[in-house]
Amino acid sequence: MTPEEAIRTANEVRERYFARLEGPLDFTRSMLSRGPFDQRAGPEVVRERHIACHGREPYSLVQLQAPCERRVEKDGFHYCGSCGCPKAKGTRLDVGPDFYSKLEYPWLACPLKRKGFSNHEPP
Numbered sequence: 001m002t003p004e005e006a007i008r009t010a011n012e013v014r015e016r017y018f019a020r021l022e023g024p025l026d027f028t029r030s031m032l033s034r035g036p037f038d039q040r041a042g043p044e045v046v047r048e049r050h051i052a053c054h055g056r057e058p059y060s061l062v063q064l065q066a067p068c069e070r071r072v073e074k075d076g077f078h079y080c081g082s083c084g085c086p087k088a089k090g091t092r093l094d095v096g097p098d099f100y101s102k103l104e105y106p107w108l109a110c111p112l113k114r115k116g117f118s119n120h121e122p123p
């Protein structure tokens with residue numbers, strides 16, 4: 001094996017290793033940011049995330065842009081179809097007065113790194 005091949009193999013192994021760890025690490029980081037007292041992201045952050053996922057502001061029916069193509073619906077609620085989370089109450093992308101929305105986690109990653117999310121990368 002040439003040094004170049006060894007470096008390429010090492011890089012591939014490292015990328016695969018980190019790709020597998022990314023989801024669990026993001027989940028852990030979100031849970032830690034929520035803390036034991038249900039801390040929430042600020043309203044402007046939730047608004048930006050809501051627009052990224054649904055194409056409209058929270059509690060508004062005015063569509064500002066198309067909903068994210070990765071958003072999926074189940075039993076009247078919306079979920080991210082790409083993050084690997086189960087479709088449960090705690091992972092809803094919707095907001096409501098009677099539950100903690102996934103969009104409210106102070107630290108939250110988006111698979112597409114959209115605006116408002118903690119891993120946002122401008123295009």
Ligand code: SF4
Pocket residue numbers: 052053068069070071072079080081082083109110111112113114
């Ligand atoms: S990919 Fe990002 S913007 Fe799209 S539904 Fe998932 S969390 Fe929302």
